[in-house]
Amino acid sequence: MLPDERGYFGDYGGQFVPETLMPVLDELATAYKEARADKAFWSEFEALSRDYSGRPTPLYLAERLTENCGGARIFLKREDLAHTGAHKINNALGQGLLARRMGKRRIIAETGAGQHGVAAAAVCAKLGLECIVYMGEEDVRRQSLNVFRMRLMGAEVRPVHGGSRTLKDAINEAIRDWVTNPDTYYLLGSVVGPSPYPVMVRDFQSVIGKETRQQILDKSGRLPDYIIACVGGGSNAIGIFYSFLNDKEVNLIGVEAAGRGLSTGEHAAPLMAGTVGVLHGTKSYVLQTKDGQIRETHSISAGLDYPGVGPEHSYLKDSGRATYVAVTDQEALEGFKLLCKTEGIVPALEPAHAIFHAAKMASSLEKEKTIVVNLSGRGDKDMDIVAQALGVKL
Amino acid sequence: MSKIASAFSPPGHKALIAYVTVGYPSVEATLKVVPLLADSGADIVELGIPFSDPLADGVTIQKSSFHALQNGVTPRLCLELAGQLSQKVNIPLVFMTYYNPVFSYGLDKFCSACAGSGISGIIIPDLPPDEGSDLEAISQRQGLDLIYLLAPTSTGERIRLAAQRSRGFIYLVSVTGVTGARDRVPADLEAFVTRVRNTTAQPLCVGFGISTPEQASRIARIADGVIVGSRIIQLMEKEDDFASLAELVRSLRGSIDKISGQ
Ligand SMILES: Cc1ncc(COP(=O)(O)O)c(C=O)c1O
Numbered sequence: 001m002l003p004d005e006r007g008y009f010g011d012y013g014g015q016f017v018p019e020t021l022m023p024v025l026d027e028l029a030t031a032y033k034e035a036r037a038d039k040a041f042w043s044e045f046e047a048l049s050r051d052y053s054g055r056p057t058p059l060y061l062a063e064r065l066t067e068n069c070g071g072a073r074i075f076l077k078r079e080d081l082a083h084t085g086a087h088k089i090n091n092a093l094g095q096g097l098l099a100r101r102m103g104k105r106r107i108i109a110e111t112g113a114g115q116h117g118v119a120a121a122a123v124c125a126k127l128g129l130e131c132i133v134y135m136g137e138e139d140v141r142r143q144s145l146n147v148f149r150m151r152l153m154g155a156e157v158r159p160v161h162g163g164s165r166t167l168k169d170a171i172n173e174a175i176r177d178w179v180t181n182p183d184t185y186y187l188l189g190s191v192v193g194p195s196p197y198p199v200m201v202r203d204f205q206s207v208i209g210k211e212t213r214q215q216i217l218d219k220s221g222r223l224p225d226y227i228i229a230c231v232g233g234g235s236n237a238i239g240i241f242y243s244f245l246n247d248k249e250v251n252l253i254g255v256e257a258a259g260r261g262l263s264t265g266e267h268a269a270p271l272m273a274g275t276v277g278v279l280h281g282t283k284s285y286v287l288q289t290k291d292g293q294i295r296e297t298h299s300i301s302a303g304l305d306y307p308g309v310g311p312e313h314s315y316l317k318d319s320g321r322a323t324y325v326a327v328t329d330q331e332a333l334e335g336f337k338l339l340c341k342t343e344g345i346v347p348a349l350e351p352a353h354a355i356f357h358a359a360k361m362a363s364s365l366e367k368e369k370t371i372v373v374n375l376s377g378r379g380d381k382d383m384d385i386v387a388q389a390l391g392v393k394l
Numbered sequence: 395m396s397k398i399a400s401a402f403s404p405p406g407h408k409a410l411i412a413y414v415t416v417g418y419p420s421v422e423a424t425l426k427v428v429p430l431l432a433d434s435g436a437d438i439v440e441l442g443i444p445f446s447d448p449l450a451d452g453v454t455i456q457k458s459s460f461h462a463l464q465n466g467v468t469p470r471l472c473l474e475l476a477g478q479l480s481q482k483v484n485i486p487l488v489f490m491t492y493y494n495p496v497f498s499y500g501l502d503k504f505c506s507a508c509a510g511s512g513i514s515g516i517i518i519p520d521l522p523p524d525e526g527s528d529l530e531a532i533s534q535r536q537g538l539d540l541i542y543l544l545a546p547t548s549t550g551e552r553i554r555l556a557a558q559r560s561r562g563f564i565y566l567v568s569v570t571g572v573t574g575a576r577d578r579v580p581a582d583l584e585a586f587v588t589r590v591r592n593t594t595a596q597p598l599c600v601g602f603g604i605s606t607p608e609q610a611s612r613i614a615r616i617a618d619g620v621i622v623g624s625r626i627i628q629l630m631e632k633e634d635d636f637a638s639l640a641e642l643v644r645s646l647r648g649s650i651d652k653i654s655g656q
Contacts, residue, residue, distance in 0.1 A: 006524070016493055016520045018450045020545035020570050022552060162456060163447065172449045179450065180571040182547050278494045279447065281520070291468040292498025293446040 002315070007195020010318065012311035015194040017175070017281045024182045029196045031102045036203070041101070045094055049207065052126065053083045053093060057208075059215035059372070064342040069362035072225070072369035077212050077240060079376045080347065084119045086377030087208060087236045088189060092119035094204030095187045096127050104185035106130045110174040112139055112167030112232065113303035113350065114146025115377055116189030121155035131155040134173045137165040139302045146381050164296040167232075167306045171280050190233025191310035194281030198310050205239025212372060213243045220370055226361065228253045229374035230354040231271065231324065232303045234310035236376035241322060251323070254313060255353045257299035258326035268297035270309045271317050271324040279308040285317070300329035300385065301349035303377075327353040333389055335359060336379065348377035349385065397486040397514040398539050398562035401437040401619070402597045408614045408654045409563075410435055410647055411599055413490060413623030415442040415458040416475060417467030419630060424475060427636060431626075432483040434640045435647030439483070440517065440623070443472045443491035450492075450519040452574025454624040469495050473507045480512025488515035488541065488562075493525075501529050505536040515539035515562045523559045530559065539563075546570055546586050550593070557594035563619060566590060566600045575624045576603035579612055587616045607649035614653040622646060 002009045015025055035041040049055040057078045066074045079087040092109075099107055107129050111117030117133040124131035133150055137159045140147055147157050163169040171193075178186045191198045191205070216224050227244060229237035231254040244250040259267035267273065270285040277286035279294055287295040287307040299305040316322035327335070332349055335356030339347050347355060351374065358373045365371075379386070387394045401409045412431045416424050428439050444459035444467055451459065472489070480487055489508065496504050496518065508516065515538055521529065523542050533540045539562030544553060547570060556564055566587060569580050583600070590598055600613045601621025610620045629639040 014525050015522065016525055017522065018519050018545070018567075019522055019543045019552070019556075020547050020567060022522050022524070023547045023549050026549075162460075168447065172447055175449045176452075176572050182570050275498075278492075278497055278520070280449075286494070288494065288498060290498075291470070292495035293463065294494070 002312070003195060003199055009312045009315035012282070012284050012314040013195055013198060014283050015281060016278045016283065017194050018179055020179045020182060025194055025196070032098060032196055032200050035098055035101055041097065045097060048093055049090065053089045054081060055207065056211040057081050059212055059219065061219065062343050065339065065359065066362065068338070068342050069359050071367060072362040072365035072371050073367070074358055074362055075216065075224070075370065075372045076375045077208060077372060079208060079236065079374060080345070080378035084115070084122050085380065086115040086119065086348065087205060087239060088116040088119040089122065090207055090239070091189065091201050091204040091235060092116065092123045092187065095200070096123035096129065099129065099185035099187065100127050102185065104183070106181065106184045107187050108132045108134065108174050108177050108184055109187040109189060110134045110167065110170035111189065112170065112305060113301065113348070114139065114143040114150065114381060115303060117155070117157070118146050118149050120187050120189070121150040121153040124155065125153045132177070133157050134160050134170040134177070136160050136167060136170050139166055139170070142385055143302055143381055166297070166302065168294065175280070190235040191238050191312060192233040192280060192282060192308055198282065198312055201235050202238045202242060202312065205235050206242040208236065208239040208374065209241060209243030212240055216370070216372060223247055223250050224370045224372045226251045226253060226369070226371040228255060228354045228358045228371060230255045230304060230350045230376060231309060231313060232306050232350060233308070234313045236374050238310060238312055240374040245321065252316070252321065253357070254322055254324045255357045256324060256326040257301060257304035257353060258328040259298040261328055262326055266298040267326065268299040268305050268307065269326040270307060271313060272326045282311050284309055284311040284314045300332060300389065301353070303348070303350040304353065325357055327356050331356045333386070336386060345375070346379040347375055348379045349382045351376045396539060396562065398438065398488070401486060406654050408650045409437040409599060409619035410650055411438040411440060411601070411619055411621040412436040412626055412643065413440040413442060413621065414630070415444055415455060415462050415627060416472045417444065417462035417465045418458040418627065419461065420465060421467070421475065423630060425478065427630065427639070428479045429482050430636055430640055431643055432485050434643035436485065436643060438486050438488060440488050440490040441472060441476060443469050443489055443495055445492040445495055448492065450572055452572040452624060454575065454627050455573050458627045469499050469504070473511045476513050477511035486514035487512065488517060489513055490517040493518050493521045496529070501532045505532045505538055508538055509536040513538065515541050517541045517565060519543060523555050526559070541565055543567055544590060546582065553590055553593045557596060560596060563597035563599050564590065564594070565621070566598055566617065568600050568602045568604065571602065573602050573624050575605035575628065579604070579609050584616055607645045610646045611649040611653050614650040620646070620650060
């Protein structure tokens with residue numbers, strides 16, 4: 001069973017945090033262990049997943065997309081239809097319930113694209129908890145609609161001015177807040193960070209894969225040949241992979257952001273182009289300079305614009321159980337437009353990376369093959385960026 | 395006696411420990427300031443190797459680290475400068491940095507380079523004892539002290555862990571928070587230091603937030619050493635004039651010595 005006692009997936013994971021937080025992580029791990037074993041905790045999670053988040057989300061056969069590619073059948077797991085518009089709500093809900101159970105009143109979160117921030121703000125509003133969201137200044141600018149949404153739901157959004165002013169810096173600032181206020185609950189948004197976050201977030205997101213497994217069996221009578229998901233921190237990908245880890249015939253493919261191209265150095269693909277390091281409390285693949293400084297990243301999608309990745313993905317990469325590829329900004333835009341035109345579905349830019357790769361693969365596969373793409377979120381938040389990229393003035 | 399232990403002798407001598415970010419505001423400044431700190435009464439100097447993501451640091455050291463990185467400071471350069479400085483000063487020099495630059499350098503290579511540059515110890519705020527076994531073994535072989543930290547949130551069990559594993563001294567973080575000069579020393583600091591004191595005979599040095607001679611003397615009453623960082627960095631902003639810095643260090647020294655009765 002991974003992770004091990006010390007929170008390691010093979011060589012990856014651990015707890016590289018200031019001493020102040022070590023007892024706090026212990027408390028969190030203990031509280032989560034108790035909650036995990038408590039049926040009442042999960043029945044509340046499931047009831048709210050259904051009535052509040054709108055689960056189960058559909059598994060949808062994208063017929064015109066399939067036709068257009070002329071090969072394997074493509075199914076979409078419609079996380080874009082979940083409340084607040086992305087898979088992020090699954091984790092926010094789970095951790096929100098855990099925070100309340102622990103008697104925490106003050107919640108902090110970081111956000112990149114703003115999707116996790118919005119999900120955290122929603123859950124905090126619903127549970128009556130105070131919510132502070134750290135967000136890089138650059139992301140505040142490029143995802144302004146989500147900033148407005150968070151504020152409407154009562155969250156305080158604190159722009160972060162340090163470093164590259166994106167997700168990495170928002171996490172730094174959230175950790176600084178947490179070190180200063182160890183009674184606060186840190187609602188981390190992906191399968192990154194120190195143990196127990198990678199396993200906790202995975203557990204809450206694994207509902208995606210559980211549903212998918214049942215749905216694809218119902219619809220096609222067998223398991224899919226490929227599952228494709230985009231990888232920022234890696235939560236939607238682990239969420240859909242997890243239920244299939246033991247099904248060796250199912251190929252798991254994670255898609256990182258190649259930004260302007262892996263060769264330009266302006267990307268966000270630590271699994272493809274990084275080396276092992278320690279960032280934000282966990283050992284994993286990281287984009288860093290030869291001197292061990294964390295590198296600035298670039299992606300058209302704020303949600304993928306992060307130099308690290310969850311430790312379990314590093315493990316899955318090394319073990320060969322999952323494979324990872326990277327898709328550029330331009331290609332993601334192609335995927336974005338393709339899904340809009342063929343299916344009338346506007347994806348977020350993050351899963352547009354996965355759509356592009358799936359479409360490319362489908363063309364080269366026989367018609368009997370099936371691909372499931374995790375459509376992790378919808379694209380409303382990205383209208384400004386896409387318009388700008390396409391040279392359209394709104 | 396290890397070089398760091400000598401900073402706490404003769405018994406009753408309270409150590410003054412000064413932090414600087416290497417290469418802030420410039421490499422030349424570091425070369426000038428460290429001897430000045432030693433001459434003004436510092437017993438140990440912490441040389442900060444700048445890291446891009448200093449999550450245990452407040453605004454002052456975030457800025458100095460960023461600035462130093464802009465100046466092209468690398469771990470390699472820090473080692474080189476440490477080599478020069480250890481020839482010039484007679485007090486122990488220790489590195490303070492985050493785990494990733496050390497890990498990326500290679501634990502073995504880093505520790506042997508430290509030993510070769512006259513470094514006596516290493517402080518890594520994001521490396522708790524739970525993750526430190528590898529670096530502990532390797533640093534020990536090179537005669538380096540790996541100094542662990544404790545915080546007000548540390549439980550009895552964690553205090554025992556650090557007491558067993560820390561070498562040189564134990565770094566007590568005075569507040570739940572990041573580095574940065576503060577107006578006040580927390581009210582429950584005495585209780586925290588006493589809790590640790592009851593567990594271990596290791597030297598205890600208190601840092602984070604200490605900036606004035608009054609605060610230093612209050613710490614010297616209960617601990618074996620006082621660590622001052624952000625306040626020193628603030629006084630280095632004007633590169634040409636380190637007179638006020640020397641003045642601060644002398645008065646810190648004076649207020650500490652009054653307590654230890656020297
Ligand atoms: C819609 C969507 N997909 C994917 C991601 C990337 O995160 P992760 O890799 O944790 O799923 C984000 C992050 O903000 C997102 O909003």
